[in-house]
Amino acid sequence: MAPYLQRALAEMLLLAVPGGLLGTWIVLRRLAFFTHAVGTVAFPGLVLASAWGIAPQLAALASALGFGAAQERLTRGRRLAPDAATGLLLVGALAAGVVLASDVFASGAGVDRLLFGSLIGVSERDVWLTAVAAAAAVALDAALRRHWLAAGFEPGSARALGLRTAWADRLLLCGIAVAAVVALDAVGALLVGVVLVVPAATARLLTRRVGTLRLAAIGFAAAEGVAAVLVADALNVGAGPVAAVLAGTVFAAVAVATSARAVAA
Amino acid sequence: MTGVEVRDLGGGYAPGRDALRGVGFAAAPGAIVGVLGPNGGGKTTLFRALLGELPVRRGEIALPAPPAYVPQTDRARLDFPVSAFDVALMGAYARTPFWRRVARADRDAARAALARLGLAEQAEATFGALSGGQRQRVLIARALLQDAAVLLLDEPFGGVDAVSAARIEALLAELRAEGRTLFVATHDVRQARGWDQVLCLHGRQIAYGPPAAVLTAATLQATYGSELIVLEGGRTAVGVGHHEH
Numbered sequence: 001m002a003p004y005l006q007r008a009l010a011e012m013l014l015l016a017v018p019g020g021l022l023g024t025w026i027v028l029r030r031l032a033f034f035t036h037a038v039g040t041v042a043f044p045g046l047v048l049a050s051a052w053g054i055a056p057q058l059a060a061l062a063s064a065l066g067f068g069a070a071q072e073r074l075t076r077g078r079r080l081a082p083d084a085a086t087g088l089l090l091v092g093a094l095a096a097g098v099v100l101a102s103d104v105f106a107s108g109a110g111v112d113r114l115l116f117g118s119l120i121g122v123s124e125r126d127v128w129l130t131a132v133a134a135a136a137a138v139a140l141d142a143a144l145r146r147h148w149l150a151a152g153f154e155p156g157s158a159r160a161l162g163l164r165t166a167w168a169d170r171l172l173l174c175g176i177a178v179a180a181v182v183a184l185d186a187v188g189a190l191l192v193g194v195v196l197v198v199p200a201a202t203a204r205l206l207t208r209r210v211g212t213l214r215l216a217a218i219g220f221a222a223a224e225g226v227a228a229v230l231v232a233d234a235l236n237v238g239a240g241p242v243a244a245v246l247a248g249t250v251f252a253a254v255a256v257a258t259s260a261r262a263v264a265a
Numbered sequence: 266m267t268g269v270e271v272r273d274l275g276g277g278y279a280p281g282r283d284a285l286r287g288v289g290f291a292a293a294p295g296a297i298v299g300v301l302g303p304n305g306g307g308k309t310t311l312f313r314a315l316l317g318e319l320p321v322r323r324g325e326i327a328l329p330a331p332p333a334y335v336p337q338t339d340r341a342r343l344d345f346p347v348s349a350f351d352v353a354l355m356g357a358y359a360r361t362p363f364w365r366r367v368a369r370a371d372r373d374a375a376r377a378a379l380a381r382l383g384l385a386e387q388a389e390a391t392f393g394a395l396s397g398g399q400r401q402r403v404l405i406a407r408a409l410l411q412d413a414a415v416l417l418l419d420e421p422f423g424g425v426d427a428v429s430a431a432r433i434e435a436l437l438a439e440l441r442a443e444g445r446t447l448f449v450a451t452h453d454v455r456q457a458r459g460w461d462q463v464l465c466l467h468g469r470q471i472a473y474g475p476p477a478a479v480l481t482a483a484t485l486q487a488t489y490g491s492e493l494i495v496l497e498g499g500r501t502a503v504g505v506g507h508h509e510h
Contacts, residue, residue: 028346142363142364144363146361146363150355153345157334157407159318160331161359162358162411209346209347
């Protein structure tokens with residue numbers, strides 16, 4: 001097997017860990033839009049990084065942190081709803097990225113890779129970074145899942161239960177940002193949801209407990225990721241779009257099957 | 266156990282405007298305090314203050330220990346993949362180190378708490394699939410696991426079936442007998458007559474004391490204002506609008 005293919009497979013299998021674990025909380029805590037946005041806002045940062053020769057992950061992380069700070073500032077005092085602020089920043093980042101890529105740096109073909117990911121582009125360093133992010137996701141989930149569960153189920157009582165959930169929630173957002181950043185190279189800035197949202201959303205249709213939801217989400221993310229790499233390699237297309245089509249198809253099939261079962265029952 | 270004492274309490278979330286003011290009372294251990302007032306009158310705000318979550322600008326609160334809180338059931342997400350047992354177990358999260366499973370003693374306590382509320386057979390049922398009254402009982406079981414000396418119950422009888430109401434009523438009596446102090450927000454004036462103390466709120470404290478002394482037509486009029494309906498023969502009823510969140 002070609003080394004680039006091995007790296008791509010390792011990358012997808014490692015991404016399945018934060019994809020499944022954090023994806024579970026993204027789905028349960030209704031953070032899918034935030035997740036999509038935190039990937040997309042990296043786009044202008046990635047254009048600058050490739051033009052200036054900075055590590056793309058660094059630029060993406062800086063964009064994600066800037067997004068978090070801007071989001072906090074815009075929604076403070078409740079003058080703007082959080083999802084409206086997210087939408088605003090998302091559009092702004094996409095526009096800034098397009099202007100930078102086409103008019104300032106004339107990046108051309110590089111933009112495709114940044115937005116939709118690339119198989120050949122996955123370096124050994126990317127795989128190591130993803131491994132670190134996967135380990136961090138396991139640690140975060142182990143330490144904070146009870147906080148995330150209690151706060152998500154019924155936020156009003158979290159403090160009365162003796163839980164400091166504000167910090168736990170901030171760390172969840174940071175964890176999602178890091179997971180989005182390491183997913184960028186394989187699936188692209190616009191498609192991080194393919195790994196972080198869709199597998200867990202699919203697993204949610206099939207499971208009735210958080211424990212099984214997490215395991216099933218990891219399973220879906222791993223299987224869809226591996227299949228996407230193999231299909232993308234055979235057809236010589238981007239792994240991100242293939243993964244998106246695959247994951248979307250699996251979700252649709254499971255949704256149809258479970259609703260048919262519900263009707264029959 | 267010592268009781269709960271509040272002196273000249275005032276505070277609120279909005280800067281410069283108090284949602285609640287002039288609240289002062291003392292509740293002994295082993296007492297049920299009915300908290301009455303119109304929607305927006307400050308019942309939940311008082312609970313937030315007792316939980317230490319309300320910006321308090323004046324006064325003092327003395328509690329024997331942090332209270333447990335039972336929210337209204339409509340605050341909980343029904344689409345969450347958790348069982349009744351999972352929810353009851355949340356009451357033990359604070360004393361569980363993150364690297365451990367919840368202790369066997371606490372898991373036993375969660376089952377016992379559900380059984381005490383007549384939900385032994387529903388322990389594995391998904392929370393969202395239970396009836397409103399059963400959900401309310403699960404949230405009470407969660408509070409029981411905290412083993413708190415003071416319990417705050419936010420309209421536990423609201424929208425609850427007769428079986429659940431009877432179970433909850435019986436449990437409140439048991440908890441009182443154990444020497445706990447209970448604060449129960451309610452719209453049911455007749456029910457409050459059976460409890461030890463009544464606190465009437467309408468942005469400020471209207472009255473506090475034994476039901477016989479407090480629940481007069483004049484006090485109820487001052488508490489509920491236009492929401493009070495006077496029936497034939499001088500009896501009163503409270504008309505309460507839909508609860509908006």
